[in-house]
Amino acid sequence: MFDQRYQTFRVLVATKSYTRTAEELFITQPAVSQQIKSLEAEVGVPLVHYQRPYLTITPAGQQLAAFIQRTQAQSTKLLNDLRQPGQQRQLTFSTTLSISEFLAPQLVRVLQRQGSYRQINCQITNTQTALRALQTGTSDFALIEGNFEKHAFDYQVIRHEPFVGIVSATSPLAQLSRVTWADLTNYPLIIREGGSGSRDILLHLAQAANVSLADFPQVITVNHPAAIRQLLLANVGVSFVYRSVVQTELAAGQLVELPLASGRLEHDLDLVYVKDSFFAADYARLAAQLR
Structure with a gap:
């Protein structure tokens, strides 16, 4: 082009x-x-x-190069869609780790029902890498739960997901009817790695309560929500995750959501794509099916 x-x-x-x-x-x-x-x-x-x-x-x-890359990627996708039968089309999307376990499978099922794509590529990564993939045109869209510069992208809000403090049912914290941040700082904190949207959200929550990572006796950095879930089950410490990540364990009574008044919020889960994308209407319809 x-x-x-x-x-x-x-x-x-x-x-x-x-x-x-x-x-x-x-x-x-x-x-x-x-x-x-x-x-x-x-x-x-x-x-x-x-x-x-x-x-x-x-x-x-740099801005022009990124624009060329994005536009060329969209042009290639459009031409492939025009040239190939529906079953031959392919789609690549990125998803952040925290929502890869519950929202990405739902998305794949939606795409399967559509029957339009023979090849579906899912790239599981953190928020910053997912956004870079959009900017370079290596991903068609991304499922993101972290904070991002919303003026730089177009997006569809899929839902508002509770982001909550979680401990093992055997933790002393699980026995309290009210929990404060001062209570939390007596226990190790399990947190995601730098670049993770979940980490950024947790740090903002703590900062609002005038608490920093230095206030915890130990900080354990883990780069996958499944590993965090296992550490919580082993009563290693306290962590903050999206409720859907631990829904099964909460229902089974193995994990407990902390009654922390200033430590719970609902955060947007977004389907994000480049500004003025030719495929914006397709992405809006896809987001609607995920709500």
Whole structure:
């Protein structure tokens, strides 16, 4: 969809080298330089700063490169959909770990019922990586529970999910009719890794109560909700998760939701995609089936 100058610029951003770009595109290095200068003249802003031996991409250049990548990915998807029978279509989505266990399976079942996709690719990751996949065009949309810059993306709210404090039923905290943050700081805290939306939400909750990680006797960082669930069952400490993550264990009486007045909130679960996506109507219909 873009002329050769844009494609050349996209490769240059990836390689950070005029020489490697020329080799990859089978053109001369002066041709690469000429195309980049022509593109800069057209858009009216510097895209590249080159001072031997260092080449850097300007902020405007980074934005343009991301736009090219996203648009090219959408163009490829549209053309594939037009060229191939419905059963041959493919879809790639990202989902954050915290909701991969309960919302991603529901999404896959919805897609199966539609019968439109022969290949469905699910990438389980954290919030920041999922957003980067949207920006680079390697993911069509993402299921996200963490905080993100909502002005930078389009999104559909799927539901409001309770985010709650959880302990083992055998924990002394489970016997209390009222729990404070001061009570929590007597126990180890099990928390997700950096980049996780759940971690960010928990840190904001704690900050609002004037509590920091340093107030806990021990902080255990775990990068998967299933492992956090097992640690909670083993009465290792306290954690905060989406209620749906531990719904089975709560119903069985193995885990207990803490009666913490200032430690419970409902957070949006969102289906997120790039702004002005050609497929926005499809994503809105998909979100509606997940509600």
